[in-house]
Amino acid sequence: MDANGRLLDVQGLTKRFGGFVALNNVSMHLDPRERLGLIGPNGSGKTTMINCISGALFNEEGSVVFRGEEITGLPAFKRAELGISRSFQIPRPFRTMSILENMLVPMEYAAWGRVDHATHEDRAMEILALVGFQDRARENSGNLTQVDLRKLELARALAAQPDVLVSDESMAGLSSSEVDEVLEILFKLNERGVAVIMIEHIMRAVMRYCERIYVLDAGQLIAEGTPEEIQGNPDVERAYLGE
Amino acid sequence: MKVSGFWIGIVLMLAAGFVLAGVADNQFLFFAGYVILQGLIMAVAWNVLGGFTGYVNFGSAGFFAIGAYTAIALHQFAELPLLVLIVIAGIVCGLIGLGTGYLTLRLRGVYFAIATLAMAIVFESLITNWDYVGGSAGAYVITPAEVPFFDSFIEMMFILMLVLSLICVAVSRYLSMSRMGRGLASIRDDETAAECMGVPTLRLKLISTTVMGVMMGVAGAPFPFFVTYINPLSAFDLLIAVNAIAMPMIGGTAVWFGPVIGALLLGTIQQIVTVTISSELNILIVGAVLIAFVALAPRGIVGLFQDFARKRREGGK
Numbered sequence: 195m196d197a198n199g200r201l202l203d204v205q206g207l208t209k210r211f212g213g214f215v216a217l218n219n220v221s222m223h224l225d226p227r228e229r230l231g232l233i234g235p236n237g238s239g240k241t242t243m244i245n246c247i248s249g250a251l252f253n254e255e256g257s258v259v260f261r262g263e264e265i266t267g268l269p270a271f272k273r274a275e276l277g278i279s280r281s282f283q284i285p286r287p288f289r290t291m292s293i294l295e296n297m298l299v300p301m302e303y304a305a306w307g308r309v310d311h312a313t314h315e316d317r318a319m320e321i322l323a324l325v326g327f328q329d330r331a332r333e334n335s336g337n338l339t340q341v342d343l344r345k346l347e348l349a350r351a352l353a354a355q356p357d358v359l360v361s362d363e364s365m366a367g368l369s370s371s372e373v374d375e376v377l378e379i380l381f382k383l384n385e386r387g388v389a390v391i392m393i394e395h396i397m398r399a400v401m402r403y404c405e406r407i408y409v410l411d412a413g414q415l416i417a418e419g420t421p422e423e424i425q426g427n428p429d430v431e432r433a434y435l436g437e
Numbered sequence: 438m439k440v441s442g443f444w445i446g447i448v449l450m451l452a453a454g455f456v457l458a459g460v461a462d463n464q465f466l467f468f469a470g471y472v473i474l475q476g477l478i479m480a481v482a483w484n485v486l487g488g489f490t491g492y493v494n495f496g497s498a499g500f501f502a503i504g505a506y507t508a509i510a511l512h513q514f515a516e517l518p519l520l521v522l523i524v525i526a527g528i529v530c531g532l533i534g535l536g537t538g539y540l541t542l543r544l545r546g547v548y549f550a551i552a553t554l555a556m557a558i559v560f561e562s563l564i565t566n567w568d569y570v571g572g573s574a575g576a577y578v579i580t581p582a583e584v585p586f587f588d589s590f591i592e593m594m595f596i597l598m599l600v601l602s603l604i605c606v607a608v609s610r611y612l613s614m615s616r617m618g619r620g621l622a623s624i625r626d627d628e629t630a631a632e633c634m635g636v637p638t639l640r641l642k643l644i645s646t647t648v649m650g651v652m653m654g655v656a657g658a659p660f661p662f663f664v665t666y667i668n669p670l671s672a673f674d675l676l677i678a679v680n681a682i683a684m685p686m687i688g689g690t691a692v693w694f695g696p697v698i699g700a701l702l703l704g705t706i707q708q709i710v711t712v713t714i715s716s717e718l719n720i721l722i723v724g725a726v727l728i729a730f731v732a733l734a735p736r737g738i739v740g741l742f743q744d745f746a747r748k749r750r751e752g753g754k
């Protein structure tokens with residue numbers, strides 16, 4: 195935590211792709227144990243923000259501070275070791291590996307210094323049970339359906355034993371009851387002290403889960419507030435309806 | 438500590454080599470055995486980077502030749518023992534491998550493969566213009582007529598290659614079965630995801646390219662002494678580079694014993710063809726077998742067996 199008691203603090207972050215400004219001077223923060231939402235229309239820069247936080251991309255301007263430590267230039271694997279874990283919106287499984295082996299990668303790397311090595315497989319199986327994969331651990335991940343791949347994305351991100359979990363549209367394509375199941379998982383995770391950043395298009399899930407929400411539109415932060423405040427915000431409505 | 442079947446196998450292979458050296462008189466056996474084992478080291482080396490890590494190296498012959506020419510250059514400079522030459526050649530090629538690793542920072546997939554090919558071509562023209570090691574005319578090596586402990590020089594070279602092969606196989610097996618092996622596989626499957634799961638991708642890739650370089654340098658260093666005459670054409674031989682790729686592809690690239698199976702099989706076929714028909718046919722044979730495998734069994738012989746075993750399990754209820 196830094197001086198203001200923030201777990202994660204992003205200040206004045208700008209990310210360009212060539213001449214295109216994907217994120218323009220965006221600041222946001224995450225408190226310890228907080229459940230944060232990040233919403234906005236397609237192409238507004240949500241995933242780019244996650245890429246800059248996780249280190250998959252490097253921002254040109256601004257800083258990212260985690261637990262008081264500047265991590266702006268740190269490679270992604272170091273950030274994962276520190277406890278920042280993310281899922282990918284477009285699933286990126288390790289295709290030649292089984293479901294269980296997919297789980298063991300973050301355990302043997304990101305969480306290596308934090309978790310008793312002898313318990314890896316048990317812990318992996320526990321997490322797999324959460325998403326209903328307990329009987330499919332040996333199945334090859336290359337043949338999974340899109341929906342299953344999303345579940346694996348979430349499970350694998352959890353296997354890194356994160357302090358901050360960033361879930362990038364983990365619920366897309368899930369049925370209504372599956373969405374509730376995932377929300378349940380995320381609530382439990384949060385109770386154990388994990389802060390969560392949820393990117394989601396399913397408003398019902400975001401409004402139910404998040405304590406505070408940021409809204410991005412075309413690379414700009416246009417609103418911040420509680421779910422109630424966001425729902426009543428005319429700027430947000432305009433951004434979504436594309437007026 | 439439990440002694441695993443693997444180590445028993447290693448000791449058995451070594452013992453078999455010594456027994457063969459003791460009983461066999463036919464020098465051709467050692468000659469052929471040396472060539473097969475040389476291919477085996479190259480295949481195992483290629484597979485560390487190509488199979489485990491997913492970076493295809495087209496420049497294997499370059500590493501091999503640099504190993505051979507490092508040995509020649511040192512041999513011209515001072516008559517060092519062969520083992521010392523092998524170690525230094527391994528270090529030199531390891532460093533070149535390390536440099537190759539930095540290429541992976543910017544180059545993926547086919548671009549990396551082309552860069553390694555270009556690198557081999559650059560090395561070849563450097564060597565061709567380096568008079569100290571004979572330039573394009575090549576260099577001769579005088580090998581001792583008698584060696585201690587062995588009946589002949591070629592017999593000693595065969596045992597040397599056998600020991601080197603077994604070491605390389607053990608290293609490759611360790612790499613693939615350890616935690617590092619999972620890290621390498623995650624890079625092969627998805628580098629971005631691997632990095633975000635905490636895998637230090639650059640460090641692992643550098644280890645992978647360095648190990649590959651060392652092994653190929655080690656395979657190349659004894660070569661001039663084996664053939665007693667070396668020139669750029671024979672050191673940068675296309676067949677060496679093609680075999681290094683074909684043997685793992687035929688055996689199976691995902692596991693450590695894939696390239697071993699491929700090398701023993703293809704290497705033996707090539708030796709038989711060399712004796713019965715002509716060595717000119719070898720490159721044609723590799724080409725044909727490789728195409729057949731890429732088209733029909735992309736996961737190699739190991740993959741075929743795995744599929745077969747799975748079908749039996751599922752079919753047998």
Ligand SMILES: Nc1ncnc2c1ncn2[C@@H]1O[C@H](COP(=O)(O)OP(=O)(O)O)[C@@H](O)[C@H]1O
Pocket residue numbers: 211216234235236237238239240241242243
């Ligand atoms: N690697 C990239 N290269 C170029 N443009 C990109 C890249 N990643 C994202 N963008 C662009 O940045 C903008 C924001 O994308 P993204 O962050 O994926 O949006 P969101 O996740 O909110 O839908 C889009 O216009 C997208 O085309």
Ligand SMILES: [Mg+2]
Pocket residue numbers: 240241242283
């Ligand atoms: Mg997105």
